[in-house]
Every structure is written in structure tokens, then in C-alpha cells.
Amino acid sequence: MLRSRIIPCLLVRNKGLVKTVQFKEGKYVGDPINAVKIFNEKEVDELIVLDIDATKEGREPDFKMIENLANESRMPLCYGGGVKTVEHAKKIIHLGAEKVALSSAVIANPNLVTEIAKAVGVQSVIVVLDVKKKGLFGKYQVYTHNGTKSTGKDPKELAKQFEALGAGEIVVNSIDNDGIMKGYDGKLIDMIRSAINLPMTVLGGAGTLDDIKGIIKKYKVIGVAAGSLFVFKGKYKAVLINYPNREEIKELLK
Incomplete structure (x- = not known):
């Protein structure tokens, strides 16, 4: 039986x-391999790792780092950052990641979704839409290159397009809510969820486990991802890798 996934990013x-x-900004919070080891012990559902500067700096994926992460990870691993070609995607899967996250490359060339899906399987193709409100009326637009370039494109229409092209999942990431820890953008989630039938993961804004519970209660089977919530603890945001225990997860999934 399918259930919602709770995913550190x-x-x-x-x-x-x-x-x-x-x-x-970009506050340093530690070594990713150490974080993976801790999440292994906490029996995390899935893990998303994003190299946030690879595309912006014109770099290809860091394959050695991906290999190290995949070798250490005992949970399904999704990797994104700098993935531009079918060959990149195939190599990432070959190194042991279960999923490849795509963004700027497929927005520039949407048919790349279909090509990669044929090469590695639909279930391994994840499209990440980084979304921000723009202008006087707060219209949602998709951004690329770590949020520095507006595509001018509507996230709802892009999500529908990528579903038709063969994506296996859509990750909707709110730039406005990133790191704020005051809850997810419900309006944005509603807009995308109503437009597609694909598996969907939401990211950006989780500050408490109640934020996660609210999303699961409303949308049932959905991926709920968070960054700050799982790397910080307490009022002063001390760095502490954490994840809900089994009893807390049962409560979240009620």
C-alpha cells in the first residue's frame, strides 16, 4: 500500500x-556523507541531494561525490545538479542513485525528459520546479540556475507538459518559502496537484512536524520534503541532523 514519503533534502x-x-546565503552545516550516515540510522524514507551551484557554474555532476553518497546510502537516493544529458543520467543511476532530478536542462529542452525516461525508466526521472512569485500580483514563475534566472514560464503548465513527456515525479520547490520555516505554500501546491496525476513532492517552508502532517492529511499520498527542519534544532537553529521516530511517523501518517 502506498503511503506518503517524508524526505530530507x-x-x-x-x-x-x-x-x-x-x-x-548558504550556511555551512557539515559533511553530506556524515548526514547520510545519520539518516541511515534513522531509517529515512528517501533522500534528495542537490548540488545547487553545478548548473549556475556550468559544471557537470560531481560523479565521485555521487558514488560516495550512493555507496553510503541505505535509502533511495535522488540526485540533482548539473544533469544535462542522457549520458549524465545513465551514469548517475549506474553509480547507485535511484532517481535523477532535472531542472534547467529539461526546461530548455523538454524532450530530454522523454529521452532520459527511455534510458533509465520513468520512475527514475524527477523534474524539479523552483517556483517564485513575481510582480505586483504575485504570479508564480519557474526559475532556474539556483533561482537566479526567471524562465517566465507558469509552473502549472510546465508540470502538465512534463507529465505528458514522461516524467515520473514532479518536485515543487517554493523559493519564497525556502528556509523560512513558516509552512508550505498551500496555494502553489493546490495549483500543481490539481493539474497532474503524477507522484508529487513538495519542498520549501517546513518548520514543524505539524506542517508535514497538515500536507499529508490534505493530500494523502504525497512526498513531503524539508531541509532546515531536518538539519536544525531549537530556537537558535543549532545544527543537529534529525528525523521523526517511528511513533512520530505513525502520528504524521494518521
């Missing part, structure tokens, strides 16, 4: 683990 910069606020 780790951001990597210069091989270090960082946490951003609205895609800016």
Missing part, C-alpha cells in the same frame, strides 16, 4: 552541506 555546495534562505 540536502543542499551541497563545494562538496559541503549548506542550508539557504530563499535560495540566498
Whole structure:
């Protein structure tokens, strides 16, 4: 029986683990391999790792780091950052990741979704839509290159397009809510969820387990991802890798 997934999302910069606020700053919070080891012990559902500067800097994926992460991970691993070709995707899957996260490359060339899905399987193709409100009326737009370039494209229409092209899952990431820890963007989630039938994961804004519970209660089977919630603890945001225990998960899934 399918159930909602509760997913830590780790951001990597210069091989270090960082946490951003609205895609800016970037506080160093540790070594990603150590974080993976801790999440292994906590029996995490799934893990998303994103190299946030690879595309912006024109780099290809850090295959050695991916190999190290995949070798250490005892949970399904999704990796994104700098993936531009079918060959990149195939190599990432070959190294042991279960999923490949795509963004700027498939927005520039949507048919790449179909090509990669044929090469590695639909279930391994994840499209990440980084979304921000823009303009006087707060219209949602998709951004790329770590939130620095507006595509001018509507996230709802892009989600529908990528579903038709063969994506296996859509990750909707709110730039406005990133690192704020005051809850998810319900309006954005509603808009995308109503437009597609694909598995969907939401990211950006979780501050408490109640935020996660609210999303699961409303949308039933959905991926609920968080960054700050799982790397910080307490009022002063001390760095502490954490994840709900089994009893807490049962409560979240009620």
C-alpha cells in the first residue's frame, strides 16, 4: 500500500552541506556523507541531494561525490545538479542513485525528459520546479540556475507538459518559502496537484512536524520534503541532523 514519503533534502555546495534562505546565503552545516550516515540510522524514507551551484557554474555532476553518497546510502537516493544529458543520467543511476532530478536542462529542452525516461525508466526521472512569485500580483514563475534566472514560464503548465513527456515525479520547490520555516505554500501546491496525476513532492517552508502532517492529511499520498527542519534544532537553529521516530511517523501518517 502506498503511503506518503517524508524526505530530507540536502543542499551541497563545494562538496559541503549548506542550508539557504530563499535560495540566498548558504550556511555551512557539515559533511553530506556524515548526514547520510545519520539518516541511515534513522531509517529515512528517501533522500534528495542537490548540488545547487553545478548548473549556475556550468559544471557537470560531481560523479565521485555521487558514488560516495550512493555507496553510503541505505535509502533511495535522488540526485540533482548539473544533469544535462542522457549520458549524465545513465551514469548517475549506474553509480547507485535511484532517481535523477532535472531542472534547467529539461526546461530548455523538454524532450530530454522523454529521452532520459527511455534510458533509465520513468520512475527514475524527477523534474524539479523552483517556483517564485513575481510582480505586483504575485504570479508564480519557474526559475532556474539556483533561482537566479526567471524562465517566465507558469509552473502549472510546465508540470502538465512534463507529465505528458514522461516524467515520473514532479518536485515543487517554493523559493519564497525556502528556509523560512513558516509552512508550505498551500496555494502553489493546490495549483500543481490539481493539474497532474503524477507522484508529487513538495519542498520549501517546513518548520514543524505539524506542517508535514497538515500536507499529508490534505493530500494523502504525497512526498513531503524539508531541509532546515531536518538539519536544525531549537530556537537558535543549532545544527543537529534529525528525523521523526517511528511513533512520530505513525502520528504524521494518521
